[in-house]
Amino acid sequence: MRNKSATVIERIFEKGLWYSRFLVILAVIPSIFASFSLFIVGTDKIMKVFIKTMSSLVAYDKNFYKYAIENIITAVDIYLIATVMIIFSLGLYELYVSKIDSAINSDNVKLLNIESLDDLKEKLAKVVLMVLIVTFFKYALHIVYKTPLELLVLAVSIFAISGALYLSHKH
Template sequence: MGVFRAEDKNISKKKVIYSCRFMTFLGTLGSLLGSVLCFIKGCMYVVDSFLQYSVNRGKVIFLLVEAIDIYLLGTVMLVFGLGLYELFISNLDTSESRTHDIVSNRSSLFGMFTLKERPQWLEVKSVSELKTKLGHVIVMLLLIGLFDKSKRVVITSVTDLLCISVSIFFSSACLFLLSRLNGSH
């Protein structure tokens, strides 16, 4: 009888520890809310660029680059939040869900765009894979930041122009190599 109680205690401890995975829901929710805020802020930059078009056309490009930067940050937060959900909270098996779910019950945008299967970018099987996906988006953010900074640099000599072009080339080459190392084409 004492053996059964010890086993019951071990099972209940495992259940408690396994239930702690739902704490990642806080990170998921915060990340998704942050993503929504980033997309709203990006839209504000786009609207502001339309308003500035007739007044100061030079500022329009800067506002649109800022919008792209904010949209990418929102995408990072979205991918991170969905990846956390997929890794720790979701109990869906992709092969099982494809055979059992009805297409009309799948995720869609107000019933207009029904997804027949889970998007490949959402299938996260490990924390390492999630970090790799986030790394790609972060490198892209850094590349856009470099482009933004390069527009503000005053070029006074051929050496300045060469340094800027080499830095943009190396950054783009790093993004290309990162995508090739991961096997995504």
């Protein structure tokens, strides 16, 4: 049989444990700020390409295409990472703090439907896979392919990426 003081202490301790879930907000708020910052950085990259495009209409620059493709791919990469941060912060908030009423009532966006940590990890893994693919192609643009073996390695790499995408969507 439990004594009354042990029950009071236990209830206070359990209540403290339960409210400790609000510590997740220490990860949610900076993640949203990081996402916002990354969207600004990505937009800055795109705007620089746009401005250079407008100026290169007057004066042709043969290195412009490489510059534009590299910066646009980098911006897409940055946007994807910003998206990871949003999914991460919204998912943590919904799992540990509270469901987001605006998201529940929204007909337009069914972004989250996260019921468990595994759901969150699955959604994050898909976006991280896309980040890795974009990063792969960004670096593949810089490689000078001199031998047939190097081209074969590129082809096998692309095939492996295709397999990873197929397996991620099949699940």
